[in-house]
Amino acid sequence: MAVVGGKGPWLARMICHNLPVHEYGKFNTSxxxxxxxxxxxxxxxxxxxKWIRAEDIVHYVGTPEFQARLKIKKGISVRTAQRWMKRMEYRWKAELKGQYSDGHEREDNVEYRQKKFLPVWKELESVSRxxxxxxxxxxxxxxxVLAADPNGRVVVIWRHDESIFYGNDRRKIRWIHSSETAKPYAKGEGASLMVGDFVSPDYGWLKGKETNSDGSAIKSARKFLRPGKTRDGYQTTEDIIEQATIAMDILDTDYPDEQHVFAYDNATIHTARAPNALSATGMPVNPHQNYLRKVKDRDRQKERTVRIKNGIFRDGTVQELYYPDCHPKYPGWxxxxxxxxxxWREKGHDLPDVWALKNPGSKFFKINxxxxxxxxxxxxxxxxxxxxYLEPDFMNQKSLLEEHCEARGYSYHCELNCIEQCWGYAKRVxxxxxxSSLEADLKTNTISALESVPLVSxxxxxxxxxxxxDSYFHGLSGAEAAWANKKYRGHRTIPPDFRAELDVHFHKNTV
Structure with a gap:
C-alpha cells in the first residue's frame, strides 16, 4: 500500500501498526x-x-472458561444458539428409522368407511356438541336435538382405545447432525404399561363426579395392565367388557340426562364374537351328534364346549339349529x-333347493x-x-362387546378415533x-402425563x-383429506367450494 501511494518504508510500518484488530461482537462475522x-x-x-438442546450451547458459551477464551463478557440467546446449530449442520427432526404403512386406502376399508361409518357418524354429529x-x-x-326430536337427548361420543407407555421411551425428535446415520433400535425395551381409557370432548377422560380429598376421582374408567407372560398377561375381550361395564355404571350414575355412544376401533379384541355366535365356518353339511364350539377360560388353560345360539328367520321367528332331545332319529343333534x-326355503327365503334332482331319476343337485x-x-x-353367510342373521352377527353395550342401552360404533392424538400429547409430556426403570415411576409418570392433556386440546x-x-364424506383420498384438514383448520367442516382450491393445489404439485 505504501508503494502504491508513492511513499517509503515509514508509511508501511505505520499502516501495519494501525490495522484494526478483530473483536467478536463488533463485526458482521459470527x-x-x-x-x-x-x-x-x-x-x-x-x-x-443424543438428547441435546440449543440451551446447552447457551450454557456452554456462558461459562467463564469459554468467555475468557474469546475475551467476551456477554452470552448468547437461544435463537442465536439455534442458528449456530443449523450452521453446524444440525436439524430438528425425528430420528431416522424405517417407515410404517397401513391399509387406509385399501378397497375394503374405503367401502366400510363410505358406506357404514360415515353415514352413522353424520347422524351422530348432528345431535352432539x-x-x-x-x-x-x-x-x-x-x-x-329438539329440532330433530322433542324427546331426544344430546349425544356424547366416548372414544376408547389402548396405548402402551414404555419405561425408557424418550423423545424421538431432537437435534440430529448431518453425519448421523440411521440406527436400529428395539421398540418397547424395558418395563411397559398398557393404558385403556375413554375420552370425549365434552368431559375429557371418563371419570365419576365424586372425588377424593386430593381432588382425584373416586371412580374412573381408566384401566392399567402390565403386559407380558410373567406379569399380568395380555388383554382379553373379557377385560374390555369389564371396563365397558365400569364406564356404563359411571355414566348411569353421573350423566343420566344424555345419550352416550361408545366408539371403538376395529381391533380384533373389540370385534370378537361370542363363542356361540352364528358362524358358518366349520358347520357340517349333514346332521352331527357332537357339533359344539370350543371355548377356553380367561387364562386359556381349561376348555369347555357350548352350543351355537339359535338363528332368526326373516319374519322374526326363531330357528332352532339343533334337533330337540325327543327327536326319534337325531336327539339333540x-x-x-x-x-x-x-x-329357510320353507319360510319363503329365496335359496337354491338342496334336494333338487339334476335330472329325473338321477342324484341330487350337489353343492359343496x-x-x-x-x-x-x-x-x-x-x-x-x-x-x-349371506343370510341376515349370519351376516349381521354382532360382536360380544356390541351385544353387551346394547343390552345396557348404549350404542356401539367403530369410528375415526381422535383419542390417538390425546395419547400423542400425553406421550410427548x-x-x-x-x-427411570422403576415400575412405580412408570405408572406415576403415565398418570401425570395423561392428566396434563388440556380439555381444550x-x-x-x-x-x-x-x-x-367430512373430507372422506366428500370422497377425498387420504392425502387430499390431510390437505383439507390443514387448509381449513379453523372450520368444523370443509367449505362447499373446496374443490377448486384442492384441484389447483394438487395440480401445482404434480406438474
Whole structure:
C-alpha cells in the first residue's frame, strides 16, 4: 500500500501498526465461523449424548472458561444458539428409522368407511356438541336435538382405545447432525404399561363426579395392565367388557340426562364374537351328534364346549339349529347346513333347493359344503357356507362387546378415533420426565402425563377428526383429506367450494 501511494518504508510500518484488530461482537462475522470454536462446541454437544438442546450451547458459551477464551463478557440467546446449530449442520427432526404403512386406502376399508361409518357418524354429529378453536361450544346442541326430536337427548361420543407407555421411551425428535446415520433400535425395551381409557370432548377422560380429598376421582374408567407372560398377561375381550361395564355404571350414575355412544376401533379384541355366535365356518353339511364350539377360560388353560345360539328367520321367528332331545332319529343333534337351508326355503327365503334332482331319476343337485379356495366374487350359491353367510342373521352377527353395550342401552360404533392424538400429547409430556426403570415411576409418570392433556386440546382433536370425516364424506383420498384438514383448520367442516382450491393445489404439485 505504501508503494502504491508513492511513499517509503515509514508509511508501511505505520499502516501495519494501525490495522484494526478483530473483536467478536463488533463485526458482521459470527463466532461460529471459526472452525476451531465450532469444533469445540460440536465436541461438547457430543459429550452430552443424543438428547441435546440449543440451551446447552447457551450454557456452554456462558461459562467463564469459554468467555475468557474469546475475551467476551456477554452470552448468547437461544435463537442465536439455534442458528449456530443449523450452521453446524444440525436439524430438528425425528430420528431416522424405517417407515410404517397401513391399509387406509385399501378397497375394503374405503367401502366400510363410505358406506357404514360415515353415514352413522353424520347422524351422530348432528345431535352432539360442536366446539370452536378456543374450546367454547359452537352453537347450542340442545336446540339442534329438539329440532330433530322433542324427546331426544344430546349425544356424547366416548372414544376408547389402548396405548402402551414404555419405561425408557424418550423423545424421538431432537437435534440430529448431518453425519448421523440411521440406527436400529428395539421398540418397547424395558418395563411397559398398557393404558385403556375413554375420552370425549365434552368431559375429557371418563371419570365419576365424586372425588377424593386430593381432588382425584373416586371412580374412573381408566384401566392399567402390565403386559407380558410373567406379569399380568395380555388383554382379553373379557377385560374390555369389564371396563365397558365400569364406564356404563359411571355414566348411569353421573350423566343420566344424555345419550352416550361408545366408539371403538376395529381391533380384533373389540370385534370378537361370542363363542356361540352364528358362524358358518366349520358347520357340517349333514346332521352331527357332537357339533359344539370350543371355548377356553380367561387364562386359556381349561376348555369347555357350548352350543351355537339359535338363528332368526326373516319374519322374526326363531330357528332352532339343533334337533330337540325327543327327536326319534337325531336327539339333540346339530341339524346340518343342508337342513337349515331347506328350513329357510320353507319360510319363503329365496335359496337354491338342496334336494333338487339334476335330472329325473338321477342324484341330487350337489353343492359343496365349502369352496376349496376363496368363494368366487359375485357368487351367492357356490357352497353351503356362502349361502349361510349371506343370510341376515349370519351376516349381521354382532360382536360380544356390541351385544353387551346394547343390552345396557348404549350404542356401539367403530369410528375415526381422535383419542390417538390425546395419547400423542400425553406421550410427548411423558418423554420429558427423567428416565427411570422403576415400575412405580412408570405408572406415576403415565398418570401425570395423561392428566396434563388440556380439555381444550381434546376438543381441538375432536374437531380435527370431524374435518377428516367430512373430507372422506366428500370422497377425498387420504392425502387430499390431510390437505383439507390443514387448509381449513379453523372450520368444523370443509367449505362447499373446496374443490377448486384442492384441484389447483394438487395440480401445482404434480406438474
Amino acid at each position: 463466532i461460529i465461523e471459526d472452525e476451531d470454536i465450532a469444533a469445540d462446541i460440536h465436541l461438547h454437544l457430543q459429550s452430552l449424548g 360442536w366446539w370452536k378453536e378456543d374450546g367454547t361450544e359452537d352453537g347450542d346442541a340442545r336446540e339442534r 346339530f341339524k346340518g347346513t343342508r337342513v337349515l337351508i331347506q328350513e 359344503g365349502a369352496c376349496k379356495k376363496k368363494c368366487e366374487v359375485g357368487r351367492t350359491n357356490c357352497c353351503y357356507r356362502r349361502i349361510l 411423558y418423554r420429558m420426565f427423567p428416565t 381434546m376438543r381441538r382433536f375432536a374437531t380435527c377428526s370431524l374435518r377428516f370425516a
